[in-house]
Amino acid sequence: MKKIVNYFKDSYLELTQKVSWPSWDELQNSAIVVSVASLIIALIVFVMDFIFGIQHIRFGEFIWKGLLGFLYGA
Numbered sequence: 001m002k003k004i005v006n007y008f009k010d011s012y013l014e015l016t017q018k019v020s021w022p023s024w025d026e027l028q029n030s031a032i033v034v035s036v037a038s039l040i041i042a043l044i045v046f047v048m049d050f051i052f053g054i055q056h057i058r059f060g061e062f063i064w065k066g067l068l069g070f071l072y073g074a
Contacts, residue, residue: 053066
């Protein structure tokens with residue numbers, strides 16, 4: 001039991017005294033960077049899905065199935 005109590009005491013001391021927590025401005029900047037990067041990656045995946053999803057069925061006629069439709073032949 002003593003080991004468990006020491007573990008929680010050490011964990012508390014480490015979280016309160018040894019960890020350097022980011023400021024509110026740093027958190028906001030990081031959130032903006034993550035949001036922009038996520039949007040860019042989502043746009044890249046959408047463009048890839050759109051390009052690979054175009055299927056030619058007849059002369060001059062195309063159908064869009066999306067990437068999963070292209071991969072699984074649905």
